[in-house]
Amino acid sequence: MIVMKPTDFSKSLTDFLTRYLPHERGASTNTVHSYRDTFTLFLTYMKTKGVRAEKLTMDCITKDCIVCFLDWLEMERKCSTSTRNTRLAAIHSFFKYLQYQNPDHIYEYQKIMSIGDKRIPKPVISHLTVEGVKLLLQQPDTSKIRGRRDLALLSLMYDTGCRVSEIANLTPQCIRLDKPYTVIVTGKGNKARVIPILEEQLNILKAYMRENGLLMPENLQHPLFANCWGERLTRAGISNILNKYIKKAKDNVPVLIPDRISCHSLRHSKAMHLLQAGINLVYIRDLLGHVNIQTTEVYARADTKAKQEAMEKAYTKVL
Numbered sequence: 001m002i003v004m005k006p007t008d009f010s011k012s013l014t015d016f017l018t019r020y021l022p023h024e025r026g027a028s029t030n031t032v033h034s035y036r037d038t039f040t041l042f043l044t045y046m047k048t049k050g051v052r053a054e055k056l057t058m059d060c061i062t063k064d065c066i067v068c069f070l071d072w073l074e075m076e077r078k079c080s081t082s083t084r085n086t087r088l089a090a091i092h093s094f095f096k097y098l099q100y101q102n103p104d105h106i107y108e109y110q111k112i113m114s115i116g117d118k119r120i121p122k123p124v125i126s127h128l129t130v131e132g133v134k135l136l137l138q139q140p141d142t143s144k145i146r147g148r149r150d151l152a153l154l155s156l157m158y159d160t161g162c163r164v165s166e167i168a169n170l171t172p173q174c175i176r177l178d179k180p181y182t183v184i185v186t187g188k189g190n191k192a193r194v195i196p197i198l199e200e201q202l203n204i205l206k207a208y209m210r211e212n213g214l215l216m217p218e219n220l221q222h223p224l225f226a227n228c229w230g231e232r233l234t235r236a237g238i239s240n241i242l243n244k245y246i247k248k249a250k251d252n253v254p255v256l257i258p259d260r261i262s263c264h265s266l267r268h269s270k271a272m273h274l275l276q277a278g279i280n281l282v283y284i285r286d287l288l289g290h291v292n293i294q295t296t297e298v299y300a301r302a303d304t305k306a307k308q309e310a311m312e313k314a315y316t317k318v319l
């Protein structure tokens with residue numbers, strides 16, 4: 001019987017994913033899963049190079065090896081530059097951790113950490129106008145239980161500006177049903193924030209929760225939005241729901257619906273509408289859960305309506 005001896009890579013990666021990230025760093029489940037997926041892809045890549053997982057050691061991993069892996073992601077896996085940079089961030093984190101665990105190889109680790117992100121062309125922010133949001137929310141058939149769920153889901157996504165993963169993870173106990181009406185959202189890095197919601201939104205949400213037994217004490221930790229089997233809606237499931245109604249809305253009034261609308265577009269739409277209403281960027285930052293104001297400033301730069309109004313105010317007739 002052949003006994004496989006664990007490699008130094010397998011021990012280091014296991015410690016990183018199961019001990020360091022969740023317990024020492026306090027990383028969220030989503031972050032741990034993302035980092036795990038990165039190394040699953042890396043093991044797949046190394047296998048194509050003739051190095052199986054059980055034979056992979058730290059000596060095999062060099063800066064050139066990582067650069068080739070990143071190129072493989074883009075050329076063979078057809079990953080975007082953004083995804084490539086996300087995978088690199090996971091690798092950087094792993095080797096930053098290893099510096100202090102195995103300083104004998106710190107020079108090679110720091111060479112890997114010197115690999116930079118690729119520049120990403122800044123995309124135009126895709127968002128709906130207020131009229132476009134109204135049109136979208138008119139599409140669910142509220143005579144049916146599924147349509148009432150979908151209206152509650154999409155209206156809450158827009159009203160709170162939440163990420164799709166944040167909406168997917170909500171439970172009834174996250175909703176405050178008396179004044180001040182709020183929802184507690186857990187975002188990136190397990191950071192919680194409290195978002196106010198309007199009474200009109202609460203009425204839609206409360207009716208949906210009552211119909212589905214989600215106001216009962218024993219159901220307060222159930223998924224707020226579930227599929228027909230009672231399971232939590234996934235990110236893909238929520239995207240499919242949105243895409244269905246986007247198509248309906250576009251068929252009705254094409255001019256109000258841009259070509260590329262995603263769940264994140266509802267978040268962008270809320271931010272743009274708050275900005276256009278004169279809300280301070282600091283409050284928009286807090287609503288969206290951004291770490292710093294620079295991230296939120298992208299909406300100010302993208303607001304063509306505000307730029308047009310500013311130009312009109314500053315216009316001097318010269319002709």
